[in-house]
Amino acid sequence: MTFDASTVEMIKTGIWETVYMTFLSSFLAYVIGLPLGVLLVVIDEDGIRPVPWLHKILGVVINLLRSVPFLILLFIVLPLSKLIIGTRIGSPAMIVPLTIAAAPYIARVVESSLREIDAGVIEAAKSMGASNWQIIWKVLLPECRPSLLVGAALAVTTILSYSAMAGFTGGGGLGAIAINNGYYRNEPFLMWVSVVLLVVLVQIIQEAGMRLSRLGDKRIR
Amino acid sequence: MKQPIIQIRNLGKEFKTSSGTVRALEGINLDIYQGEIFGIIGLSGAGKSTLVRCINYLEVPTEGDVLFEGESLASMTPAQQRKTRRSMGMIFQQFNLLAQRNVIRNVCFPMELSGVPKKEARARAMELLKTVGLEEKAKAYPVQLSGGQKQRVAIARALAMNPKVILCDEATSALDPNTTKSILALLKEINQKMGVTVIMITHEMSVIESICSRVAIIDQSRIAEVGSVSEIFSEPKTRIGRQLILGDAIHQANFGKSKKVRIIFDGRESEEPVISNLVLACRTPVNILYAATRDLDGKAMGQMIIQLPEDETEARRVYSYLKTVKIPFEEVTEYDV
Ligand SMILES: Nc1ncnc2c1ncn2[C@@H]1O[C@H](COP(=O)(O)OP(=O)(O)OP(=O)(O)O)[C@@H](O)[C@H]1O
Ligand SMILES: [Mg+2]
Numbered sequence: 001m002t003f004d005a006s007t008v009e010m011i012k013t014g015i016w017e018t019v020y021m022t023f024l025s026s027f028l029a030y031v032i033g034l035p036l037g038v039l040l041v042v043i044d045e046d047g048i049r050p051v052p053w054l055h056k057i058l059g060v061v062i063n064l065l066r067s068v069p070f071l072i073l074l075f076i077v078l079p080l081s082k083l084i085i086g087t088r089i090g091s092p093a094m095i096v097p098l099t100i101a102a103a104p105y106i107a108r109v110v111e112s113s114l115r116e117i118d119a120g121v122i123e124a125a126k127s128m129g130a131s132n133w134q135i136i137w138k139v140l141l142p143e144c145r146p147s148l149l150v151g152a153a154l155a156v157t158t159i160l161s162y163s164a165m166a167g168f169t170g171g172g173g174l175g176a177i178a179i180n181n182g183y184y185r186n187e188p189f190l191m192w193v194s195v196v197l198l199v200v201l202v203q204i205i206q207e208a209g210m211r212l213s214r215l216g217d218k219r220i221r
Numbered sequence: 222m223k224q225p226i227i228q229i230r231n232l233g234k235e236f237k238t239s240s241g242t243v244r245a246l247e248g249i250n251l252d253i254y255q256g257e258i259f260g261i262i263g264l265s266g267a268g269k270s271t272l273v274r275c276i277n278y279l280e281v282p283t284e285g286d287v288l289f290e291g292e293s294l295a296s297m298t299p300a301q302q303r304k305t306r307r308s309m310g311m312i313f314q315q316f317n318l319l320a321q322r323n324v325i326r327n328v329c330f331p332m333e334l335s336g337v338p339k340k341e342a343r344a345r346a347m348e349l350l351k352t353v354g355l356e357e358k359a360k361a362y363p364v365q366l367s368g369g370q371k372q373r374v375a376i377a378r379a380l381a382m383n384p385k386v387i388l389c390d391e392a393t394s395a396l397d398p399n400t401t402k403s404i405l406a407l408l409k410e411i412n413q414k415m416g417v418t419v420i421m422i423t424h425e426m427s428v429i430e431s432i433c434s435r436v437a438i439i440d441q442s443r444i445a446e447v448g449s450v451s452e453i454f455s456e457p458k459t460r461i462g463r464q465l466i467l468g469d470a471i472h473q474a475n476f477g478k479s480k481k482v483r484i485i486f487d488g489r490e491s492e493e494p495v496i497s498n499l500v501l502a503c504r505t506p507v508n509i510l511y512a513a514t515r516d517l518d519g520k521a522m523g524q525m526i527i528q529l530p531e532d533e534t535e536a537r538r539v540y541s542y543l544k545t546v547k548i549p550f551e552e553v554t555e556y557d558v
Contacts, residue, residue: 124317124375126279127310128331128382129303138333143321218321218362 007190010177015197017091018173022160022201025098029159030152032103036062037110038136048122048132062104070101070162074169089170094163102159109155113147114140146217153209157202164198174198225252226290226385226418227276233284234271245271247442249285255385258412258419260433260450262426262465268442269422273390276420277309278302290385307335310379310417314391316371318363324374325350325359331381342381349377353407369400376407386418387411393428405432426465430454438462455502467504479531482539483524485549486514491521495548502542505535526553 040058043051068076077097082088084096117140125139141148164175174194182191214220234246245268253259263269274280276287278294286295289305297305318327328346329339337345350356353373363371372392379387389408393401409432412419421433429436429450437447440461446453457463489495491514500506507527514523529536543550 118315118317120313120315120317121319123279124311124313125330125334127277127306127388128334128378129307130334131303134334138330139319143319145321216321218323219364221364 010181011174011193011197014172014174014177014194015201018160018163018175018198018201021091021094021098021163021166021171021173022156025095025102025163026152026156026159028095028099029102029106029155032099033106033155034110036103036107037114038140040107040111041114041140042132042136046119048126048135062107065100065104066108068101070097071165071168073097073101074165078169091166091172094166094169094171094173098159098162101162102155105158106151106155109151110148113144113151116147117143146213146219149209149213149216153206153213156205156209160198160202160205174201224255225288226255227251227253227420228288228291229253229272229276229285230288231285232272232275232282232287234268234275234280235283244442246275246282249439249444251437251444251447253386253418253420256412256416256418257435258409258421258433260421260423260429260436261439262423262429262436263439264461264465265424267439269424269439270390272439273311273388273420273422276388277306277311279306307331307382308384309386309388310382310384311388311390312372312375312379312392314394316363316368316375316395318371318374318378320363323360323362324355324366327363327374328377328381331378335382345381346377349380350374352380352411353377367400368396369404372396372400372404373407376404376411380411380415380417384417386420388420388422390422391424392421394423394425401428402431408432438465456498457501463501467501480529480536481510481526481553482529482543483526483551483553484543485551486521486523486525487549488517488520488522489548491516491519493521495521495546496525496527498546499539499542503535503538505530505532505538507539 036058040055040062041047042049043055043058045052045055074097077100078088078093081093081096085092087093121143122135122139125135130139163171163173164178166173167176167179174197178191178194178198181187182194229249229251232246232249233244236243236245249272261269261272271280275282278287282295286293288294289308292305294302294305319330322330325343325346328349329342332342332345333339347356347359350359353376355370355373355377358366358370358374363374366374376387387408392408393404396404405428408419408421411417419432421428423429433450435448436450436453438445438453438457438459438461440459445459445461446457453462454466457466484495486495496507496509507529510526510528512523512525514521514525516522529539540550
């Protein structure tokens, strides 16, 4: 078992790749998932602008995407990565499947956060002549901010654990080190180091999300 | 008080639910006048909330129309309806403040929605907080306030756009009796000082009694009675009216050593139900000790001795009732037939 400078370098790169894959895909997935989640709440039967048929279709599509196991989605989507990013291996290639897998998940997480809002508050805003846009921007999103942040911690940690599967398809990051070096090359120490680092990352993200949520929550005295 | 500010015309509302249609309102006609405090009372499920939400078109009626200052809300575009809504402030049983905004930003909220410059909005909000007596709480968050304080913030918020009408849906139902009193006093003050018309939805007769000038009783989706509060209180014409007015008032009165009164019938219409009218109007039971009356050609003649409740104010109410309806009476210490 070797633990020299090059190994340290490898682990450093792994951490960076994991962080970069996770946060970039989380960001992109939020760009798609957040509006989708808002839309799901807005066009629901009891939403501020009901469009039942669209709600139904969206629901089915999201459930469909969510029911495909990530590893399978990974293989299906990687050709698309080649088209978009120009490569199907390495960490950048992982961004596309991660985003596609996470967006519908995030849509559901956002939806459930937004459903926590008290219908009375929306009614009050309507009674003041608020438009639907104003209700979304000035009531729904700000009032649900604490819950959205808790949801974000959940979503980002889930994406991080997905990203660890990149090792199977030639992607990078800590997950790849654990699989390639730790498992296939039988270096259990390296595997455990990577796993511990992944656990630490999850802890940090989870804790940061919860703190941010609590810090900004004015419902706490 | 001449000009109706809100006219409700033949209004009906049906809800389609999975278990069939619910008729929440039917054939509602009401005129509410500029500057009055108008009460709407009814039992739970009668349709009060639906009615008040139809007034500002939060709920679109399935029949009929609402005219605000003569303008039909039904024929307005959604944007015009939103604009009209700003002339009608609304307060709720559950206050419905934005939990993530502090007090002053809550009061600024409606002004923010309609694009009032921030500085101007803040100044106006501060002024309104003074009106409701909460200027020192401007920076507090709703969670840090009591129920009564939250309702004061909600009132300030409702006043922010200089509304002509304030709609109150059970605005005091979540408050204790003392806080209720102070909120009602505040609404009355606002009504008198600013000339804002107030529509009070409630299921509590005491709320109507203490601040309303006119009242509509709503029962099973329809208006049962409308009239001035004194009229309806002294003589409810419908069963629901009697139930609402007397329901919580008639109670076991104590007749220990209370006063006895001799009532003289000297030729009133014998069809007039004198005693039951008295009981209804005074909202107190009386004890009939002796009666000897006869019907002479449709005129009631004779006398009756009744015992009044021990409670001083209730007894006084009976006296003043007898005086107003001009029934001769005298107090008796010991009655002898
Ligand atoms: N959105 C809705 N969908 C279906 N039915 C409704 C809806 N809103 C109200 N109703 C029905 O309409 C009727 C009147 O309800 P409403 O809320 O107006 O009563 P209320 O007089 O305000 O009662 P409460 O004193 O309990 O608040 C009830 O039978 C209620 O079930
Ligand atoms: Mg109600």
